[in-house]
Amino acid sequence: MSKTVEINFDGLVGPTHNYAGLSWGNVASMGNKQAVANPREAVKQGLEKMYALHKLGIPQAFLPPLLRPHIETLRRLGYSGTDAQVLNKVAKRDPVLLACVNSASSMWTANACTMSPSADSADGKVHFTAANLANRFHRSIEGPQTSALLKKIFADERYFVHHDPLPLGEHFGDEGAANHTRLCSNYGAKGLQLFVYGKEAFNQNAPAPKKYPARQTKEASEAIARLHQLDETRTLFIPQNPDVIDQGVFHNDVIAVGNGNVLFCHEQAFLHPKQTYEQIKRAWGDNDKLFIIRVSGAEVSVEDAVRSYLFNSQLVTLPSGDMAIIVPGECHQNPRVWNYLQALITRDTPVKNVHVFDVKQSMRNGGGPACLRQRVVLSAAERSAIQAKVFIDDHIIGQLHAWADNHYREQLSVSDLADPELFKESLRAQEALGEICGLPLV
Template sequence: MKYFEANFDGLVGPTHNYAGLSIGNVASLSNAKNSSSPRQAAKQGLSKMKALHDLGLVQGVLAPQERPDVYTLRRLGFTGTDAQVIEKAAKQAPAVFKAVCSASSMWTANAATISPSADTADGKVHFTPANLTNKFHRSLEPVTTGKILQAMFRDPQHFAHHTHLPDNDHFGDEGAANHTRLCSAYGKRGIELFVFGRYAFDSSQPAPKRFPARHTLEACEAVARLHGLSAEHVVYMQQNPDVIDQGVFHNDVIAVGNQNVLFYHQQAFIDSQQKLTELQRKFGNAPQLHLIEVKDSEVSVAEAIKTYLFNTQVVTLPGGEMAIIAPTECSESTAVSAYLAALTERNTPIKQIHYYDVKQSMRNGGGPACLRLRVAMSEQEKQAVNQNVLMNDALFTRLNQWVDKHYRDQISEADLADPQLLLESRTALDDLTQILALGSVYQFQQE
């Protein structure tokens, strides 16, 4: 049976904006208050999806959240019509209002953690939405994320869905941005690598001092239990607190893996030699596990953050070669572009580099890897997926037309308080759920 890894990219929502909400995310903070272009952002994302589809990869679309989130504003005491709620919140609590307008669901690497059927005890693909408790604006996402994932992966014979972990920082879960699966082939049992920032119940352990560690060991262990993973096929590694304090808010800003390749920076992990030895032992010797370490002398942590060298996608092309899907910022950096050019000549499976313009996402703090959620599956499991969310020429055309019809060209901070934007967004999302055959996944559709 044929097995492969599909990428499901987040579709940028109609209220895409730069609010600088993510403490610890250097790019997000540096672009706060700048005007954004929702139309351009959505089209850049769609172009990347179509490009990967054209490379022969299985590519899907994950719908955005509804924003502004007036339901949360009502829970926080704002009353009246939707327009009145928006007006009051924008005037009386502008920081809260900006949070409920966040565009962050576009980064679907944080949507959930997924374990393929080859790894799980019951032979199903398992999904656990991330609770994202560390940031208020992201903690609003998991319920709707769960509904969207269930609408995409409906068949209970093949897919198992879990409720997100308890909404508490002790079980802070940032999803697949801190999870990598290494395997000899997509259809064979792999090693699931969970990366965490801190120990929730042991304050004596190392932790960052400047920026928060968003993901806990205890959350990793809980997801592994929910997914029925064998202890011999799981490795837990702690992210280096020093790099978190430099702006590496998720592991996928400092490391990325695919099949038998782990591509990471020298400073990525604590106790790296011990943990990499464990990883090598559990992975085995056939095929060789390629541990590609980038030295400080080759690319600094600061340059890796600036260019998102590690927030790239490492994908296996239909011919078997691996390629790195990188933002154009990597090509514009002398150090990073030289490193990547040399990497393709080394004795590793990575032989191609493809650059794409995702600047609207980059300015808000997310590169190519942030935009996608990976699902390894069989051909049979692919057939059980809601086929309307899988990218093809017709869907690409239709979604671009949908963006042209519903999205604004520019949004400033002041525009977020325009009640008309909520109506435009709901109209767009109602149309989108019909295009993608998702049903009524949004709260406004259920009233």
């Protein structure tokens, strides 16, 4: 690899993938509560998307799932006995808590962390801050585990700097890259960092949603920018439109996505759209052309955007230099959204291709293609410093499919979460995956 590239690190769906409806404000998650999930299909849908992007020439890697159920959390809450006894007690007394510690939500690695490339940081190193995900209990237990996992994969201190998750609590609620976009003329050039937030926690008079929670705070975004030593002139903090949060846009990546010199967003994405676009253009400068593709409500309503996850797509740069948009099957099934996409790829923008993938197992829990990946920009030397076998190629994809066939159930209902065998199966899956990728996961 001779140049700086953006690598999509997709999350592997864990063996406890289920539909417990834990995420208030996520319309799909709440709407599919108590449905029967298919963990094996879920992980294979993710693998198929990863391999397809690899075949398109997009650098592709994966992050292992976190071990679930997280029995350590239950022991910290006063439950004792053997693992089976602990699970049995919690199942009888607090089934919602049991669902929380079984959640496979680490599959959505857009929420795993915020990363900044070495080109953007004053010390010339790649920075990672694992998200604290403070707004939802089932996700808030991920931060320390995610941080430890990132340190194992990006282990070389010559190149990588890791920051602990921000302090828990509503004031510094951080949801990771789902509310962060980096624009750049090329991946190795200094980028323009866009942090989008839902509320100002220390300013009670600032606009805020009325129905659903705003999960990302301005204070958290500012803290990460400081930790990552970002250039203030190339870093913007942008308020999200609270009205669209109340319509189910729980993260900015449900209504906006960026890549290279393209920002693709709905006209209602930001609280002050005109001011926001002017700020972005000023910070971008005149050296290279910037494309801000604004989708009007007449073309695609917010409701259609949320139902189809049009903006929770991946924008990727192909080896040809053109961009492709990677969308879920729900976009193809929505006539208004599909008509818009067919028109988009004919216009004078870098987006010239659209690829559709079936990720319905993730979509039913409120996560589209963009939720499943963390974008990591690395130079050739930084890429070579990663010793873990986490990069997708023709060999490892076969190993991962066989691993899923051996360790994942075809069906899992919420009532199955009390089964002590599920924990044993998850543990065996972790151990086997650790052998594949050369990481001590457990």
